[in-house]
Every structure is written in C-alpha cells, then in structure tokens.
Amino acid sequence: MQSFNPPVRTLMGPGPSDVHPRVLQAMARPTIGHLDPFFIEMMDQTKEALKYAFKTENELTMPVSAPGSAGMETCFANLVEPGDKVIVCINGVFGNRMKENITRFGGEAVVVEDKWGEAVTVEKVEQALKENGDAKIVAFVHAETSTGAQSDAKAICALAHQHSCLTIVDTVTSLAGSELRVDEWGIDAIYSGTQKCLSAPPGISPISFSEAAIHKLTNRKTPVTSWFLDLNLVMGYWGKGAKRAYHHTAPVNTLYGLHESLVMLMEEGLENTWDRHKQNHETLKANLEGMGIKFVVNEQDRLPQLNTVWIPDGVDDAAVRSTLLNEYNLEIGAGLGDLAGKVWRIGLMGYSARKENVLLATAALKEVLSA
C-alpha cells in the first residue's frame, strides 16, 4: 500500500466543493490537545463565526463532530420524543431522510408532499397545521440538495409559530450560499454541512438551536437515545471557555479547516458571498440555456449554488460524467432517486463558485456533448 495522492479535480457536483488552499493548509497544522487553552479559544471563535454565518444570536451554535447526516440526527434525536407529531415536508431525498429520523425516534410523521424539483407548497403546510392541532414540530429542507429547489423558509416558519410548533430546517446546501436568516425567519433548530458553500472539508455539521428548542430538549420526559448526540451533554463540551466538560474528542484538524473557511467568509462578507454565488449562477444559466439545456426547477425557486438541469435527449449520462472526470478533471453530480439518469447537478458552491469554473464547465460540456 502506497501513500495516496489524489488527482486534482474541479468539484462542481452537489458537494464536496473545491476547498481553498488556505483551508487545506490549515488542516495540516500541528494537532494540539482538545483541552488545550489555544484549542478552546479556537472553539469559541468558531462558535462566534458560525453565529455570523447563520445570522443568529443563539448561544447554542456549534459544529457537531460528524457529517451533515449526524447534524440532522442531532436535531431529531434531541427534539422528537416518542409520540410527538411532526409535520415533515418531502420534496426530495432529504425530506425523506427527515421522515426516517422522526419514525426511528418514535415520532409520528405527518407528510406534506411536493414533487421533486418543486418548492414546498406553503398552503399545504398551513392545511396540515390546521388539521393537526397537536403537531409539535414542522420540519423541512430549505435547499434540497437532491433537486436544487429552495423553499420559503420564512413563510413556513411563520406559519409553524402561529400554530405553536418548533421548526427544524435543513440548510446543508444553503448556508453561506444564499440568503439565510435564522433569527429573523424564526428557525428553531438548524443544521448544515461544511463541504458545500463553506468550502471546508466534509465531516462536520454546524447547528444552531433557539431558546425554545433548548427548552424542549432540556425538559424531555425520556432521555435522548443517542449518547454521542445528546445536546444536554454536548452543550457542556462546547460551553464557554474553561468550564468545558469532557464529552468526546473533537476532530481537531478538521476544525482548523472550518475555522479558516469562516475567517475567509468574514473577510469576503456574508452578503457578498451570496452575491458571488448568484452572479456565477447567472452566467452559468445563460451559457447552459445558450446550449439548449433546460433547468429542472422553476426560476423563482432555483438555488443559485446548485443547478439541476435535464440531460439532453439521447445523451449517455454516465459516459458524459465519466469523460468530464477523466479527461477534464471536472466533477459534476448525477441525479438521485427518480431523477437518476435524467438530470445533472452542477454545483457552484463556496470556492467552486468562480468565474473560471463557470467557463471551464461550459466549455468542457460543450466539447463533450458535441463529440
């Protein structure tokens, strides 16, 4: 077995996205102890920077030491108790995964369904809330990574609160890529990933919980099934400064990477980052439409950072992606579930959202499709 030297790719799939050299360098800095005062100071800074990225004042804002799927599970494991009724909106893979979480933790899932590629229909959520006065939580995906559709998080959260429900929102693909305002929109529990628009390596899931969500989890009648994800314990580990209680060993070097990506986010400015994603999306959109390629999602519901397009008739999906990867070192994403073989997902996330990438993707796709 030899040392592994990966090829140098341009990552324009649904994530991981390209990681900036500054972030990669940060990963390689010397490992220090997870109880070292310097590490604790870095943890505090990371929490503050995540508050900035989420636009929240939530004290409980921190990175979970595992990928986005574990961030999702952190929300449901802590907030759903056996018997709790949860309204869950499904319009793609990750809404389905939410439902799976709800039932595994003993909750009762009330499904609000929309077609893959469409946004969650706000009126359907309202109807479900009216029909289920005993519902405790509304869960939905803000930015569906499987389709590239974004839903109206502000409107759904407002409705949920009118009906005294907490909200759990998946923002794995939206955080730092498009408008997201945790406090203003009234999101109670949110999770994301590092490997999308933050452009840090995968393996960590930033989360944030409102006071109302903390109230629910600290007043549970039953213990959280997961010891590893029990926020009653994890909060002590990520608590302020020196008062931290040992829980698990944090992924030290991966957190160096996340910290550096957050430094870069603050240097650019969050709103500027949103704009950059939008501008590059506009160019890519014009280029693809110029080639006769059509988008799956309606214009008003489209995520700029994840462009899902129909594969032109007669084109071999796997052959094209494989040629792009092997001959151009360019990765674009395949479709999932019912959309497998029918769509491509072209990501413009974080450091991948650059003019040169848009040009490369356009030119490479043009060459391969006309070959």
Next chain:
Amino acid sequence: MQSFNPPVRTLMGPGPSDVHPRVLQAMARPTIGHLDPFFIEMMDQTKEALKYAFKTENELTMPVSAPGSAGMETCFANLVEPGDKVIVCINGVFGNRMKENITRFGGEAVVVEDKWGEAVTVEKVEQALKENGDAKIVAFVHAETSTGAQSDAKAICALAHQHSCLTIVDTVTSLAGSELRVDEWGIDAIYSGTQKCLSAPPGISPISFSEAAIHKLTNRKTPVTSWFLDLNLVMGYWGKGAKRAYHHTAPVNTLYGLHESLVMLMEEGLENTWDRHKQNHETLKANLEGMGIKFVVNEQDRLPQLNTVWIPDGVDDAAVRSTLLNEYNLEIGAGLGDLAGKVWRIGLMGYSARKENVLLATAALKEVLSA
C-alpha cells in the same frame, strides 16, 4: 478573527497523540468527491489496512465517520435490541459510558464492577454469565483510557462464547499500541479511535464486526434507532468497489490522514509497533520510578502506551501540567472522575512513543517538580 496558528506541542496525554508530518501533509491534499473512483479505491485500501491492524478477516471492517464515542455507539445501537440483557464490565470511565449506551437503547445492563485502575476480574465475568443465562452480549474495555489498565480480552471473549454471548470490545487506546487479535481472541464487535496509537487526527472510529455480529444486526426485530449509524445502511456505502450506495458524505481529508498513518503502520510492521511502545514504556517507567513516582496499575495489567502515575504528595496537579504546557510545550493528561487531581496520565501513543519524547518528559517533569 484571524487564521489560527496553533502552538507546536509534544502530545503525551491520553490522546490525541502527536501526528507525524507525513500524516498532516496527507490531510492537506486536494479534496476529491466521495464517489470519485480514486476515492473508492482509497476506501478499499483503508479497509484492507484496518483488517491488518485489527488482525481480522472480517469483511465488515471500516472507519465510522465520527469519533470513538460514535464507534462505541455504532456497536451498541446495532447490536442491542430493547430488552436484551448485556453484561457490562466497569473499571473506569468508558465502561460506564458503555452502560449508558446499553440503557439508552433499551437493553438491560448487568454490571460487573472492578476498581478503577484494576483489570476486569475474569472470574466475576464468569459468575455473571452463570447467573444470567439469558444474557446476549458481554461488553468490556480492553484498554481503559481513564486508568491505563488492560484486561484479558482473550479470556473474557472465550467465556462469553462458552455462554453463547457476543462480545463488544473497546480498543480505542489499544489498537496499534499493544497486542490485539480480533479473530484469534473471538471479538465480535470492536471499535477504536484514530487519535491514539494510530497517530492520525481525531474524528474517525475504525470498527470491525464478525459474521455472528452481522447476523444479529441484519436480523433485528426493531430498526436501529440511529439512521446515521445503522450498519444495515452504512455497509452499503462502504461496500466493495463501485457497488456503493450513497449514505452520507465521508470525511474525505481526514480519511487521507488515516490512510497515510496505516501506510506507515504497515511499513513499520504491527508487531514492531507493539514492541516500540513497550520499549519506550520500559524506559519511561525506569525514569519515573527513579524519581520516586509510582504507577497506579499493577505491573502485569499495565498498558505500555498509557502510564498512569500517582501525583507525588504535596504537588499541585494543575500548576505542574500548566507549567509543562506553557513552558515546555508538553501536554500530559489529568485524571478523570475519582482520579481527578490524584493521577497523571502520560501517553506514549503512536508517533508520540519515541525515545526523544521519553527523555523530554522525564527531564521536564524533573525540572518542574524540583522547582
């Protein structure tokens, strides 16, 4: 907020241990997609190398995408069903954590208790097995990170099998640091960490499951509570070659680090690695005893890679550790639980198990204690 530049420490606590520059460099290699053929090839190599490190032919040998605590939870979440009786041996922090896992997943814990700092008493396990004919699992910690005691895994597993029980074994601190033979000893489910004797950064937990363990988890009557850790799903993601099914996004760069540390392990040879830990332990032991410092654990039950010693009378625990850290950049570990303030844990794990570290630790401790 500025880029984070950690101090350069010598890590001789209970982990994380020093990470070799080769491993740090591997972490900084370009991120590629987790479905990239090159990444899949690296995953296959990593699984093979973990089989080598565990001394097993178990097909289900893989790294969990989260720290050791999640590796522990993977074992209990998948193998314990509500109502299952589990004999759990407690002789330190991590045995207690096992018990917590058992009860959270609805199991009934039968506790076999030994003093902190002592090995598990094999006769007590036998007694418990005789008294609990309906027990399904025996769980214990091979190498207690909180005390530095190692237990006789071979004898306990043999007894468990005589009574038709599966075994779950914590080897977070033993893997690659001292003798460990999964197949020969009959371990059914094992978990470890990367940040101890493998000297890779924290954040990943290698596990291995025997055929008998797989039979139990694939024949459960109830679903695994955790979606993220459900091996029925994760096995598909870490399955052989191109047949992999998307589950979550693997921590790509951290896995580069683990891969490199496994390459180095194979270069040195597993048995040579065990020897190196032992030799450095012998030197450290002689040096410490020469200073009148006494070990907590009986000689025959001592882990060479984790030296737990009584703090000499009248010495200020926190002041010494803090001076070592601030003035010598040397980290040693504090005691946990009842041993807090009474012991130090001096690690010689992985890349930290070097002659120069033994000399440094001895000399620095001598200076600080005589100051």
